[in-house]
Amino acid sequence: MISTRRKTAESVPWGRLSETIARNGCLRERDIYVEDMRNYRLPYFKACLLATILEDVIPQLRILDACNTELRFIKTISAMDVLLADKFGVESQKTQNDINDIDLKNIHCMKYKLDKLQADRDFILQVLTETYKNLCIERDFQSLTDSVTQIVQKDENLHSLAEVERTNRMLRRESHKQLRQQRNHIKSVCYESNSEIEFLRLHVEEVLAKVDESMVKYEKDIESIDLKIQIMRNYYETMQNKNQLLEETIKEHAEFMKNWITFKDDREAARKHCEIMNNSAIIVQAWWRGLLVRKQLGPYKTVKKKQTPSKPNDKSKKKK
Template sequence: MRSSAEAWKRINNTALHCAGRTGPQYHNTTGCQYLSRYSFSENFLKERRCLSSLLSEQAATSLVTMSELTDLDSVYITTVLEDTVDQLAILGKIMPQTFEGRPDANEMVGDEIGKIIDSQKQLESKYEGLISKRAELRAGGRKGDANHLRATEEEISSVVGGIRHATQTFSKSLKQSPLTSDNLGKMQGDRQFLQDVLSEAMDEITLEKTFMSLIQSVTAERDKKAELQNTILKEEEGRKRIRSLQRQIQNVKVELEEEIQQRNEMIAHLKDQLQEMKAKTSMEGKYVQKDAEVAVNQVQKRCMLSEKQLKDEIELIKKKIDEEIRVNQEIEQYLKAHQSELEEKVDYWMEKYDKDVDQKTHQLEVLKASKASDLARLQELTKLYAEYEQVVVEDRIDKEKIRRLQEQELEELKSTVKLQSWWRGIMVRRQLGPYSKKKKKKGKKGKKGSGKKKGKKKK
């Protein structure tokens, strides 16, 4: 119950903030002063969105905590909503249709623009102070200045955002006047919508102790807003698409114009080439005609010269034929004159041939006979040579045997001498045979006997 009361207290405060103030402060406020406070429809829309979001949050909380309101809560809420609806109705009555043409219109707009300019100047002065502070912190280089520098950077970014927003608001206020009938009509529509929603919610709370119509209105408005947002997005996409297509069309137009220009330039170039070709063709035709005439004249002259040369050659050939006939007759007479002489020479050479053949045949027979005798002689000499050669070989063999026998005897003699020398040396060294020591004569027998014994022992 306590959370529900606090929620509806917040709803009451929000509704009062959106519709105006209560008490003597509200009753002393004229329509112009109230309009001056809400001169821009954007502020009213912002507060309407704030109310819708707050109503949706509190309604969801109430639905979770309880299904129906108690009688005391419904009375409290009905009282607050009734007061809010009355204030919205009064606001709708006191607001004019338009401020255009009124003497204080420029003053109201000027006040709003002055407030915007003052707020922008304050932001600019704050921005300059933050910039100088940041420069001091950077120049100090002390410990702990990093956090202050970071905080200063964040403040600078927020101030820059505020300056940007103020500039946009100022530009909008300069582009569109808030005192036109369209803006005031829009404000009246928003006020009427809020009045109808709160009236319907008040009736439902009074009769059924619920506020589903308020939730449904907020949901419907949210859906409508989402649909409007989607429509705006689609329209923006369509505009972007249209701009893109327009750019493409413009590019295509430019390309077509460039292509047409290139085609025109090509056509002009081809026309120039055609004119040049026509002039060149006419000149070439004239040149070819003259060249053909000159060639025909040259051929005629060459034919005439060739004909003259051929006639001269014919005359020369006729002269040569006559000369050849004369030479032939002279040669024929010469050959007839020498034919008898040649016949005699042929007879002579025939007889000489026969004689030479007989002579050479006889010589050939003589040579054959001498060849046979020489062959027999050669065979005899060959046989004799073989016998002599056999005798020589046998003599050589005998001499070789004698030589080997002599060498063998010489070797045996040398070996014998060596053996004798070796044996003599052994006998000398061992004192054998004639080389043995001679025995000495002894005076006494006893000594001789002892000498014999000693000799025996040595042996």
């Protein structure tokens, strides 16, 4: 199944997505094409060419961001209040969403424009970096297509939000009319509710007194728990120090045993070497001495005895 999808993705040109959407407006064909493109792999040569282009573009974008001193200066001036607050340790109110920090009355100020410009640059750099990684590793551009679909979805969401805003404006106008009517009704009801409010106020005071008593008890309990925690923390620190000392002694003993074993191995190797050399020397000496004895050389050489000449008179005497 995957091989057939790859073949279809290779045979189909890259502009098929826009053609099918413009021609038929069918989401099913777009989903099938996107699924085929996820299994599509570029040839190695094309992937390398695109990767080298992105490899040149990414440093240029980073250099452009790092060398634009004028933009940094303007951004620093626009964010001077925040920087001064950070410098002097003034705590700023933390918000969970950046939209809450936007001043709608001053929406066209330089600070918001610079933030938008920096966010767009970071997004482009992130998309190019992820595309470069996919080209180098997977030989595809899945991250680029995902980013494009994300942008398209964001535009669709913005259009839907614009439509919702129009409807909300109409609803707000109608709600203002109803609010005026309710306001007149509330004014008449307020006089009746004052007595009830007074009764509830007394009840709230009683509840607050009970809450104060529970808070005092809570503080006492917290103090006792903190004391127990401090005792356990000190005990843990002492045990941890003992553990460290034991680990150090174990390491020292292990190092000593390792040195002793290496010393014994070296000594045994030296002894065996000396024994082998001694045996070899004995064998050579025995062979040499045997050779001298067999060849009668050196100190084992035979000496010829000199023959003494016999006297003739003695011979004649012996004959007689």
